[in-house]
Amino acid sequence: MTELAAPTTASAITTPAASGAEKRGWLATAGLLLPAYGWLTLAIFLPLLMMLGFSFLKVAPFGGRTIVWTLDNYLAFLKRPYLRDVAWTSLSIGIWTTLICAVIGLPAALALARSTFGRTRQVLFLLIILPFWTNGLVRVFSWTMVLRDGGIIDGLYHWVLPDAAPLGLLYTYPAIVVGLVHAYLPYMILTCYLSLVAIDDQILEAARSLGARAPVVFWKIILPLATPGLISGSVLIFVPVIGSFMEPRILGGRVGVTMGTVIEDQFTQAFNWPLGAALSFTMLAIVLAIFALAAPVLKRQQGGPRP
């Protein structure tokens, strides 16, 4: 019964539009929005702008130093080869983490979406999401318990083979990746689950009635329909991972040098804020590029046609 009537969806109140009321309406809207966006401007947008400015300076303009503009910081990748290595490390950690999350997460989401029902499904869903909303730091720390020499895995190993050398699992790249996968896996499971659960059962039944067996159904129907979930999950994982510094430091020790740790160093150890700013914005540019590329998929996931 939808006519071209006044919008009665939950998106607009139609107040009688006498011009006085319209003006008051506008003012009210502004009033409602101002505190939030004012706060965000103060806390996020202005700081980002300032940091952008900083990235073009030679030195931080404090303590009476003069302002010297330069592009050096952005050219640091050319001048300092170790930055390229670090960048590459970050990217590869990101790719590995995302890939493993996808490979592990999609089947799990599939099982959750299609093989569980009702209360069981709700409980399992909650179980998967729950760790995600707990403190990330604590979770990373908990991995040290498991991976360290003398920890659970090493302990079990030595219980079986008492004379073997320590496993040395901690403070390695794999340790970092394991920690990151653990931290971000729920993202992938969630996005894939949302895509999969939207698949109409009848489509699969139709495919089977036309003679398709399970592998074909998976490759030709389920996987393509789950792709938006895979892509959103990948974006949601890759972006924070390349910027992570906490996990690399804790799980990687001296080996854990990533863009994140290098940037962090500029601000807490080296006090080279302009360089840190430039590196940050370089990373931000990559992040924005990724979002821009994936935007159509993300939009469809969020507000697409509802079943």
Added chain:
Amino acid sequence: MSGVEVNPGVEVTGVSKRYGPATVLDRISATFEAGRFTSLLGPSGSGKTTLLRIVAGFVVPDEGELRIGTEEVTRVPVWKRRIGMVFQSYALFPHMTVLQNVMFGLNRRGVRGPSAAREAREALEMVRLSGFEARSPKQLSGGQQQRVALARAIVTKPTVLLLDEPLSALDRRLRQEMQVELKRIQRESGLTTIFVTHDQEEALTLSDRIAILDRGRIVQDGAPGEIYEAPRTRFAAGFLGDANFLEATVVAGGVDVQGGMVRVAGPLAAAGSKVTLAVRPEKMVILAPNTPHSFDNAMPATLREVIYAGAVSTYLLAGPDGRELKVFAQNRSQDSAAPAPGAAVTLGWSAAHTIALED
């Protein structure tokens, strides 16, 4: 809104409403008589809901005037008009009990406490829901929610009662029951009622007057019987009920249809002009060919199909030029001489039932 007489009429004059490039209502003028039940009938997109919402006050027209009683209220906001409205989805407040729902409007008018509760209970009694006061809307069936919505709308003794397709969510049996209830309540309360629907049967059953809308214009309005027996346009004839349409040319004494003469009871245009005729299916009678009869008009046809529906049967025929014709007949007799599909028959009907349409 002082000075308004009890149960005033509603008058809409020259009302137009546009949304962007689309004209939803096009200079509509109509009078909704005081104390009467008027239906706004039309297909989706005809503008009927928009018109209702203009009377309610949710929409302000771009042009035109609205009067409730003697007061001009075109721009008065909805909460200042004393209307009662029943929404298509009932819109009961989920966080309040049935009684609180019904008292809501009374509280807004300054009636509170025990007297409000008393009036609310009376309204619930009127809709036959006494005893449901403490329930919450979740606990009610569709039909019950509907009645609470109705009670809530009428308890404040509004100037006009507006209903926006309130029965469309109910199943058929419940719908018919509620139609009877609605009519009774309207009679008892004497409220000026405007009812929006796309269901022509419903409109015919409930209304004192029907206004048919098509694409933003009122195509015809009048009492149900009037409109049904004398539709003015092709749209009106086809939307309210079924009709057989015949293209004809005016000649002396009647019209010429495919070479045959058809008599029309009403006035006709000048000879030579084209006209479309409409004949209601139940007004035609199927006769065996060459049977003597006293009908004004007769036309040969071939029976194509019989659709049996218990009390009535629908006969689908092909006229002399191949066009599809429809006849309704009650299944009065076990007639072994009833024609079979493929048989040639004659259709007979009277001049009085031959309607010359205006478009």
Added chain:
Amino acid sequence: MKRLGLAHLWVVIAFLYLPIAVMVVMAFNASPLYQLPFEFSLDWFAKLPDNERLLSASGNSLILAVVTAILATAIGTPASLALSRRKFRGRSLLQLLLLPPIAIPWLITGTAMLVFFFSTGIGRGLFAMTIGHVALAIPYVVLVVGTGLQSQRADLEEAAMSLGSTPLHAFFSVTLPLLLPSIIAAALFAFAVSLDQFVVSYFLATPGVTTLPVEIYSAIRKGFTPEINAISTILLGASMVLVLAFALLSNMGGARERR
């Protein structure tokens, strides 16, 4: 095939909870060096109140979380209302602008805040952290309240108006009460976001003023002490309780009507 899938699912869940379980168990282990065999002890929990730094950090975290919850909800709810209910030009742009706080890696936002606050004299410390935490929580509040609003029907307010309510009264008597579960859920969310916030707190902390996650981080970097396990277990428990409360409220506040 199905059983394989379910088995995989359980393995994944086990994977997710394994390290957490180990950490919690170790919190109850008497050995100061995390050595097995396991000997039950509540010592580490008992020692917590003596640890000045941890105590003050915990206090800061709690205060911050409460303040963030209140402020973010108070600011975010009106914004969410305006974005959901009113049509105006630039609405999609404004909705887009809510993304940076959560989409941009917190490392970047944290360092940017550090730079900006330092330059403008706000400096570091609790006040700065409050600004940061609230900013990060606002998008979540807007999202949660927005979801609650979307599942509400606009015709309820219209019904109220048809019965004589001014728009304002309709909002307070109909929309707001129905929105309350979502608002509370949003506040809980903001509380959890602040409590668990590490990166931004890290950059805005001073040696004297830190939050619990930051303390845990420094303690980890310096070396292991089981006290960290104990406090982490408590923090974990608190987060989980919050999430469960939030989940319950969301389910209750949402589509409760059976139509």
